[in-house]
Structure formats: C-alpha cells, structure tokens
Amino acid sequence: MSVELRLPPEQKLIAELQALAKEEQAIALAIDALQTGHFKHPDGRVDHLANVRVSLGQAGLLAFLAKECPTFLSVEVGFGMGSTAAILLGTRRLQGKPFVHAIFDPFGLPDGSGKIVQSYLEQRFPKAFRRIMKSSETGMAAMIENRGPECAGLVFIDGGHRFENVMTDFVLADQLLALGGYIVLDDSFFPAIETVVNYVKANRPDYAVAHLPVPNCSVLRKVRRDQRSWDAFKPFEVPQRENWTPSRKLPAQAES
Numbered sequence: 001m002s003v004e005l006r007l008p009p010e011q012k013l014i015a016e017l018q019a020l021a022k023e024e025q026a027i028a029l030a031i032d033a034l035q036t037g038h039f040k041h042p043d044g045r046v047d048h049l050a051n052v053r054v055s056l057g058q059a060g061l062l063a064f065l066a067k068e069c070p071t072f073l074s075v076e077v078g079f080g081m082g083s084t085a086a087i088l089l090g091t092r093r094l095q096g097k098p099f100v101h102a103i104f105d106p107f108g109l110p111d112g113s114g115k116i117v118q119s120y121l122e123q124r125f126p127k128a129f130r131r132i133m134k135s136s137e138t139g140m141a142a143m144i145e146n147r148g149p150e151c152a153g154l155v156f157i158d159g160g161h162r163f164e165n166v167m168t169d170f171v172l173a174d175q176l177l178a179l180g181g182y183i184v185l186d187d188s189f190f191p192a193i194e195t196v197v198n199y200v201k202a203n204r205p206d207y208a209v210a211h212l213p214v215p216n217c218s219v220l221r222k223v224r225r226d227q228r229s230w231d232a233f234k235p236f237e238v239p240q241r242e243n244w245t246p247s248r249k250l251p252a253q254a255e256s
Ligand SMILES: C[S@@+](CC[C@H](N)C(=O)[O-])C[C@H]1O[C@@H](n2cnc3c(N)ncnc32)[C@H](O)[C@@H]1O
Pocket: 052, 053, 054, 077, 078, 079, 080, 081, 082, 083, 084, 085, 104, 105, 106, 107, 108, 109, 134, 135, 136, 137, 158, 159, 160, 161, 165, 256
C-alpha cells in the first residue's frame, strides 16, 4: 500500500497561482484563457480553447508542484492548448534557476487550435520550451536512453486517455522520475485513469499518493526506490464504469 500525500487545499493553490500571475505574463494569459475560453496573444491573435481546459485548482496544483520540481528537466505529455505548459513554464521561470520543460505531442488538436499559444511560448521561453513531435510512448523511452533514468522532477500526464496509454505513460514517467519528484495524472475522475491510480496505491509503496486533491487530478510522489520482489502483485480495484463516465458529477470546466 502507498502512503497518503498531503497537499495544500485548493483555495490556497488558486490564491498562490493568482499571485504568480502578477509576476509572469504567461501565467496571467493562461489564467485568462482558462476563464474566458480564449488565449489572447499580446500581438492580437486569438486561440480558442473550446473544452480543452483544466480548472484553476488544477492549474494551481501544477504551479505548486513546479515550484518544488527538484531537477533541471520537467516533462509534459499532451500539448493540447498549451495552458498547462504556460503555467508550468511560467512558474519554473519565476524560481530563477535554469530549466527545460519538454512536451511530447506529435498530433496537436484536430482543428489546429493551440498553434498561437505555441508560438507565444516559443517567443516567451526560447531556451526552456521544447515541443517534441513524438508520441509519449516513443519519446519518453528515447529520453530515458538519452538522458538516463531519474532525470525529471515533474511529469504531467494528459496525452492519450485510454487505460494502456496512461499506464504506459506512468511506466515510462516512473523511470524518468527523480527521487522526490512528482507525476501528475489529469482526468482521474474517469475510470481508465482512476484504474492506474488504484494500481499505484495497491502496488507501489515507493509512491505517496494524493487522489483528487483538486477535482479531476491525482498526484504521485516518488518517496523511495522500488524494492519489490520480481513476483510482486497486489490486486487492485477497477471501477465498474465505462468510457468517459466520471466518478462524480463534473464541474463545467473539467470536461477534457
Ligand atoms: C487534453 S489535451 C492536453 C491539454 C493540455 N494539458 C492543455 O492544457 O491544453 C491532450 C493532448 O494529448 C495529445 N496526445 C494524444 N495521444 C498522445 C500520445 N500518445 N503522446 C503524446 N501526446 C498525445 C493530443 O494530441 C492532445 O493535444
């Protein structure tokens, strides 16, 4: 069994995020985009988020964890509209240390949304922003080969949403993750993602787990190295809900 991870309450996370927005334009623009549904590039162009939006609580949680990131490298799976990338990049810059934030996503959104946000992030963070046009499955595996294990302090997973996508992302993120680092799973209201959280809770005592510290998100912290025997397996609960059936009624903003 994993131990429970304690994190600040949602309202505190949001208040801290709003304070960061006063110091970093990328965070202010991302918050405005999450609230209005439109990312307004300072050059006048506008990108439309539709339902690809995290809540302010989720954004605040990511900012809190970005402050704690113990390594040069942080990683994200799924660029989407780039809102979470903007929050992570902006918060990491405010820590005043060199860093790189690498995002795997070879697809982007079907209607081409997100390109204006990406061009903003490229300009604003020319050294730190890396969009890698590979799937997380091949991209994170190559990153483990190239940079070695335990090189990342924060991995945010919001890419493919089927069970095997998220489980593969967890397995690779676990290898990339440094001791003390965090894996964040978006969309953990939903059964495929909740199943991965349940696997970790039952089988991975090397992780402390906060399930739903804010709506629709779970956090896993690597608190020690994996010392299980080769045959270790503990049964875990698989929610008996299909497809995109949430564990509770969704707030309006947590739909993707
Ligand atoms: C829900 S969006 C991410 C939203 C993002 N967090 C934001 O703030 O806008 C999911 C993204 O994951 C990408 N994706 C899907 N499967 C993927 C995979 N196997 N590897 C990397 N990215 C993937 C999609 O192209 C899409 O852009």
